Amino acid sequence: MLHIMNTSHNKQLVLLRHGQSTWNRDNRFTGWTDVPLSDQGHDEAVEAGRWLSEQDVQVDIAYTSVLQRAIKTLWIALEESDQMWVPVNRSWRLNERHYGALQGENKSEMADRVGAEQVHLWRRSFDVRPPSLERNDPRYPGRDRRYAGLGASDIPLAESLKDTIDRILPYWHETIAPAFNQANTILVVAHGNTLRALVKHLEHVSDEEIPLLNIPTSVPIVYQLNSALCPLNEVHTRFEPAVEA
Template identity: 45%
Template sequence: MNRILVLVRHGQSEWNLKNLFTGWKDPDLTEKGVAEAVAAGEKLRDLRIRFDVAYTSVLTRAQHTLRLILDGIGQADLETIRDQALNERDYGELTGLNKDDARARFGEEQVHIWRRSFDVPPPGGESLKDTATRVLPYFEAEILPRVLKGENVLVAAHGNSLRALIMELEGLNGEEILARELDTGIPIVYRLSEDGEIVSKDVLKD
């Protein structure tokens, strides 16, 4: 029996649209983001997966995405667990800055290092390594055990918190996961064996 784990990055947020570093700030979805979440629900409905539990962060954009997906698959009353362990990477002093303005303020090379190195955090914020240190213990203690006992689990979260999960699931190193782009509103469907090995992976793009 395959065990199903589905990961979905939230739909486009208001700050994604404005090209701002968002982190733990709490903008909602744009109209496009709502449409992406609705489309994600339609794709999952076509697979006819019945989920046993859903997980999300404490941030509005992820929770809104999850609600729209659950409405779309006819599981609006599904048990849903929210935890800040699944929040986006904290961008510290970059939070709220337009990415072009950040380059002008700190220098293009420095901003590139903060964005694309595995273990160098921006001032007052988290690196991807720090984010993984926060996310992975929660995943291993709360989410993965439910998958491994045969439950179908849906996680709606953020680009970097999901990168941490994917790094663990796929055995990637820091450079490999940093090169992995996650599109907004696109479900990634993993089927796992009883020992947590990946049997198959499907990215539900159009």
């Protein structure tokens, strides 16, 4: 596992994808479906928390989505590192990319039906949207109480990575980045594609290169940031291009 130098004068951003969920385990497209952590995912979150502790990562403020796999990973990591008192903010803007009508489908069965290339395009391309939900579909998030405050145009029917970037960046610019005025270390626990979106933005990863970026579950990604919140280190080159849950 990665080791970091604790430089108290630099701003530090720690990104963490949630531990394995039951649908990661079962190889199902998940998106905004609110599935729990698997037993393995729980153990991965404990490991991430131990790592925070061993590296003496002193979190000042934490951000997560409104999906339980991320919320629970954050809880466990804060509990394990004895930082449960840290202020936590949740936002739908940090939710996983909405996988539209693919949500619930098995990824390998879908590849058998439509071809591996099409599934790869849906999963990793920059701007290809998966097939959309209809508003009368039981999976449409508009009838879920947690999204009651959102306008219809904010509630996705399906999102490409580009759409996900468009919804996450306002939250980065308006909420997370300004919090560095008070905080030295910010922890963001989110999802594979919302973190791809953030890494793409922070490291200026090109549209052509982004399909190669795959973020593993529960492996902390640590950026040291300068005063303009530009990363002083690169992390995206560390990741395997493999497309796995």
